[in-house]
Amino acid sequence: MTGSQRSLAKGSAAPGPVPEGVIRLYSMRFCPFAQRARLVLAAKGIKHEIVNINLKNKPDWFFEKSPLGLVPSIETSDGKIIYESPIVCDYLDEVFPKNKLTPADPYEKAQQKILLEKFSVVTAALYKVMHAKKENTDATEVKAQFFEKYQKLEEALTKRNSPYFGGESVSMIDYMIWPWFERFTLFDALEFLEKTPLVNAWYERMLQDPAVKETFTEPEVLVGFAKLYFEDKHRCGVITALTKVTDRRAI
Structure with missing residues (x-):
């Protein structure tokens, strides 16, 4: 590079x-x-x-x-x-x-795209949490709305019974989702990882992934950037x- x-x-x-x-x-x-x-x-x-x-x-x-x-x-x-x-x-x-990174099986490929569509709802809820934090307003309700959508990811891992969202190894869907987890500090959302043990285990595995390590930005740097940006x-x-x-x- x-x-x-x-x-x-x-x-x-x-x-x-x-x-x-x-x-x-x-x-x-x-x-x-x-x-x-x-x-x-x-x-x-x-x-x-x-x-x-x-x-x-x-x-x-x-x-x-x-x-x-x-x-x-x-x-x-x-x-x-x-x-x-x-x-x-x-x-x-x-x-x-x-x-x-993308499954060869058309059904599995479709399932990853469906999950990605569902994740877009999670990211929208995340930005509402961040906006409340930025405006220094009560985030209780928006956090509850976020968690309602976020826990669908825990359900997805439970149903698949695999360490990654695409199966036994990292695949495209994991990389599509990861960047927002790296930014959980910005969204005041790290607390939710403890409530979803399967997602938390996935999160810890992803931290060890070589591509994640190569592109990772430390939380304090993201927080500093966000403060200046807003x-x-x-x-x-x-x-x-x-x-x-x-x-x-x-x-």
Whole structure:
């Protein structure tokens, strides 16, 4: 993996052509959706480079790389552009068949996609918890709403009777879900892990996964970033400073 810690903002020059045999990922260091793509790239050992984007001050040229102005987006050496995190991850898994993450069985593949759809409800509830925390309002009700949806994950692991959401080993669904668990500190949600022993065991296993270790950001760094972000002090230099605190890898 190659790349720069600097986040490119409005007025910056567009990067040059993507080198042959390399996938370029347009990312943002603290974005959970972009982390999905980084997890897949790491898990599959795909040669790639990362270009970080300042999402609060996007370069004009970035909309050519991601029409919606969102990360992740990937670019190939022959100029193909793919965006939206599930689509990006599916593309990478299909084009690079080594270390396949998506089940070959159509039914199992469908079950993972169904669970991912259900998880989108969990993430929506999580953001309500974070908003209540940010506004310093009583979060009792929104936390209860979150837990009602979150415990469906415990039920999913109970029904499957396996250590991972996709079976006996890490698969695509685990990487699609993981980034939000890494951010539980932001959402005041770590307390819920103790109430769901199977999810908690999964969480501990995922912490030992090589791709998770490679893309992991320490909780205190995420908390520091979120504080600056929501105070609207989020700037390219802030991202760089926070990244340097925790990350010894080039990004």
